[in-house]
Amino acid sequence: MAVITLLLALLLAATDQLLKMIVIRDVKPVGSIDIVNGLLKLEYSENTGAAFSMMEGGRWGFLAITVVLCAFFIFAMFCYNNHEFFSRAACVLIVGGGIGNAIDRLVNSYVVDYISISFFPAIFNFADCCIVVGAIFLAIHLLFFTEHGKAEKVIRTK
Secondary structure, three states, X not given: OHHHHHHHHHHHHHHHHHHHHHHHHHOOOOOEEEEEOOOEEEEEEEXXXXXXXXXXXXXXXXXXXXXXXXXXXXXHHHHEOOOOHHHHHHHHHHHHHHHHXXXXXXXXXXXXEEEEEOOOOOEEOHHHHHHHHHHHHHHHHHHHOOOOOOHHHHEOOO
């Protein structure tokens, strides 16, 4: 099951890269495209920082953090003994999104963002959505599907 989980994460990363290629081809030349008037638009943006463009220019630091976190979640895919839907989905989403944004940082030195919602101040991308939903799923798993006080016993190497 861990191999399937990893393959799904790679599929999400590939989907993220495909969407970014389409945005670069179709949105970058015009700047933005309205999808739902006044609510949602595709707007090309190059983000050299973290969320909300904080700490701009931290390419290598962000890349290192992403690699470490992805490695941790890949390890968890294979070694965590109490997986259920939320923990597996969290691993898939966080690793897939992390790899998608890491590719951008490595190749371009910035992350391509393109989703703009009128009531949310930041522009984001598919990989960011994966990471956020994955973090929510991880929180659900930790809060509702693990026994308090037994965390040190649930991760074991095979």
